[in-house]
Amino acid sequence: DTAVSQTPKYLVTQMGNDKSIKCEQNLGHDTMYWYKQDSKKFLKIMFSYNNKELIINETVPNRFSPKSPDKAHLNLHINSLELGDSAVYFCASSQAGRRTDTQYFGPGTRLTVL
Amino acid sequence: AQSVTQLGSHVSVSEGALVLLRCNYSSSVPPYLFWYVQYPNQGLQLLLKYTTGATLVKGINGFEAEFKKSETSFHLTKPSAHMSDAAEYFCAVSDPGTALIFGKGTTLSVSS
Numbered sequence: 001d002t003a004v005s006q007t008p009k010y011l012v013t014q015m016g017n018d019k020s021i022k023c024e025q026n027l028g029h030d031t032m033y034w035y036k037q038d039s040k041k042f043l044k045i046m047f048s049y050n051n052k053e054l055i056i057n058e059t060v061p062n063r064f065s066p067k068s069p070d071k072a073h074l075n076l077h078i079n080s081l082e083l084g085d086s087a088v089y090f091c092a093s094s095q096a097g098r099r100t101d102t103q104y105f106g107p108g109t110r111l112t113v114l
Numbered sequence: 115a116q117s118v119t120q121l122g123s124h125v126s127v128s129e130g131a132l133v134l135l136r137c138n139y140s141s142s143v144p145p146y147l148f149w150y151v152q153y154p155n156q157g158l159q160l161l162l163k164y165t166t167g168a169t170l171v172k173g174i175n176g177f178e179a180e181f182k183k184s185e186t187s188f189h190l191t192k193p194s195a196h197m198s199d200a201a202e203y204f205c206a207v208s209d210p211g212t213a214l215i216f217g218k219g220t221t222l223s224v225s226s
Binding site for chain 1: 143146148150152155156157158159160163165166202204208209210211212213214215216218219
């Protein structure tokens with residue numbers, strides 16, 4: 001049983017295209033996150049949702065739009081892809097979005113923009 | 115604002131040797147600290163965390179960390195390294211908005 005799953009695992013696309021990454025958690029958690037890991041392995045928060053409501057929106061280009069159809073899913077849509085968007089994107093979830101909660105991470109989606 | 119500094123981007127040890135990965139933090143609110151491990155091409159897995167209470171925290175795979183407020187440190191140790199410990203290790207602090215603020219990571223190499 002995969003707790004936090006992401007699809008696809010790999011995504012290779014051309015500049016200017018639009019793509020989506022899907023995330024699902026079966027842990028019954030209320031809060032979900034998107035993190036970006038760059039080529040130097042630095043991890044940075046992008047967005048956070050609690051019960052389908054956006055609570056964290058870091059300084060991310062508005063080409064990135066998260067969508068949470070229900071509290072078990074948090075998808076990331078990226079418009080007009082740029083070379084600098086190439087990275088590994090991780091979805092995570094936590095029980096109630098408290099600072100003490102453990103965040104459980106998905107396996108990541110490696111996005112390559114050509 | 116919260117931040118994490120991991121000293122040493124790369125640590126190499128021999129199998130059976132002590133593992134010490136350093137982490138210092140800065141936090142404007144009571145710090146909640148985490149260590150995660152990332153194996154190649156995988157997601158992050160929690161090793162251990164400090165929230166409140168006992169300052170010596172034990173985690174999975176024989177790892178432990180000690181929270182030292184006076185030194186603003188949360189170093190990760192393991193008495194005896196195993197080949198399977200080779201991975202990327204991240205220290206993180208929880209910010210007021212509940213996001214994790216990560217350090218830049220330390221690559222642990224273990225040689226036989």
